[in-house]
Amino acid sequence: MDLRFSPEEVAFREEVRTFFQTQVPLSIRRKVIEGRELTKDDIVTSHKTLHKRGWATPGWAKEWGGTGWSPIEFYIFGEEMQMNGVPSPVGFNVTMHGPVLIQFGTEKQKKHHLPRIAACDDFWCQGFSEPGSGSDLASLKTTAVKQGDHYIVNGQKIWTTLAQYADWIFCLVRTDPGAAKKQLGISYLMIDMKTPGITTRPIITMDGGREVNEVFFDNVKVPVENLVGEEGRGWDCAKYLLGNERTGIARVGTSKMRVARIKELARIVPSGNGSLMDDPQFAEKVAMVEVELKALEMTQLRIISEDRKSGRRGKPNPASSILKIKGSELQQATTELLMEIAGPLALPYVNQDPDDIGHNEGPVGVDWALPTAPAYFNNRKVSIYGGTNEIQHNIIAKAVLGF
């Protein structure tokens, strides 16, 4: 047993870090570190910078642009990306739709779409959740009825993240309402967002952000060639997609970056005769988060170490199931502490909606403190999306504890 990284791994970390710090614009990285909202241009610029280096789709099969990294290299890459405030390559493209297409797509679909997905020439979004189908995803109602060489899609998706930027959407739709099991009648479709009949409406979240949307489908014609996998087997794609993400989900690097930021800011905020960081109660709250984070980091390393030994073919380590729960709790704890540092300085509300200039009063308040409350409000989502933490409890109870 050894916690130290090999000289090659240390050199790899250095290479990755140098690339991030010199090639990804500082203005974008500062926005991530300071908890500010990114524009589409920020996200795509960062994605394309990584893509040029061959690092936007590291997890893909090599023939489609993967890097063939070891689990430990993936870990180092992810950690450095998060600690340096580099926006992740578009997840819908890279960790969701791309891998599904590689696994289930036809040669023609792969050849056409994968290069554009990898380069983020097309920005994808995910059409899974519906108003009545949150945790119970398989109850979804959006229908796709085959008519000749098209499906006619009708229904509504919700919580569609960044649909306003998207060129394409991958959707779960019901193709067979009479199937014996509700999972069996579902298919996985790719839909061009410019197709007539699609309407996107923003849902303004409590932090004032415009991140999620409702997407309506009104007799949308989708060519049958856009079906991925077999008709009625879309649930297999969904399960594959949701099971794909393992260690990255904990976002330990992001929480580490925020702890470093907490300490930076708490030192400049006065409290009593010293700084907030001198306040033992505050310092202990930070230390508590760091302890949990260290344990989670070690949990992640345990899984990676085991993956490496088994060549990722072994049975998933049961410990991997706690990454989502603990990781989300720590992301929330760090954003909460950042807001506590700001204290009353967190109050000024800055409208971030660029379309809503009428309410933009211009610079107010103390710049670093402004994003802290919105970031706190926004991060309540992390224990909800990707399967709520309560659903995660159910999953562990079933898969690990054998209930």
Place this chain on the structure above:
Amino acid sequence: MDLELTDDQRLLKDSVNGLLTRRYPDVVKTRAEMAKEPGGYNATGWKEWAEQGLTAIPFAEDDGGLGQGPVEMALVGEAIGRTLALEPFLATVVLGGGAIRHAATADQRARLVPGIVSGDLTLALAHQEKQSRFDLFDVATTAKPDASGGYVLEGEKMVVLNGDSASKLIVSARTAGDRRAKDGIGLFLVDPKATGVSIRGYATQDGRRAADISLSSVKVAKDDVLGDPAKALAALERTADEAIAFLAAEAVGAMEVLHEATLEYAKTRKQFGVAIGSFQVIQHRLVDMFTALEQARSIAIYGSMMAGEDNATERRRAMHAVKVQIGRSGRLVGQDAIQLHGGIGMTSEYKAGHYFKRLTIIELSFGNTDHHLRELARMGGLIEASKPAA
């Protein structure tokens, strides 16, 4: 980076688990019988530990040991945690052995280590005092030089683990400075039968034994002054850090058993005509226990990686974190295990309470959760502050 055990470590794990599960076929009953023996453990059994080489693990090969490290020690700790074994491994090998490894001269090690390794020499580290709580430097017991080059000890030691059965005591005492000065602490090898040593042994809450020891004009020969009589604090700190890493592994072993037992109980205990584990509220509590256990397991591994760190500041920082996580996980797993068992969990006949009590005692020992959290915060935590944007 490699967190997998080596083949040798796997063999050790299997053999120590084999030994202890064989020696403790029924944890509650076996312990109750053994606790009646002198010293509160089975002396013949302790010889078996020595025969398997367990008592030799941390000592340098030059001193007659196996030259292994905190990972191997943790494997023993975890097995002790699973069986609540009573043999004085913590007192003799971790604490007494640690003090000798870190403070004693080469000659003294050559004299003492073979006895520990063979199982003939058992030790107790008589360090804690009534007022010292968790401050390792807080020592009121005094050591005054005498004409022969030796020292005369005067003072009171409290809750000395296995202090009523050890064949030798290692006593900390102050040769210089105020009660809370960091310099001026020495370690002294004392025969428990020496004139002026008075020992009152008692059972502890976790079924082990400890003693209060009073030292009145106790003479220590020159050869029995372990190393520099004014510079023992670093050795004590290092020993305490190793003890924390060891106890973390022990706690993980105890938590594992509690989680397994509670899971099994939830699947078999029927109320309202169904297993109570069919209720979601019970399932989620067991998931919380599982999460706490896995986080504890992870931090214990971190502890055994960092216990051998030579940089005392970095080692200390790590052990603060280890003890905090272990304390919190242990409390959650222990309390929930009792709660989910209901009435049966409250009984002394059933094993859960015994594991819960051991976890509780671990939390109180070598600095509790609050102490280590406070110290970690004072040191600035684990992660460095970021630099302001240029």
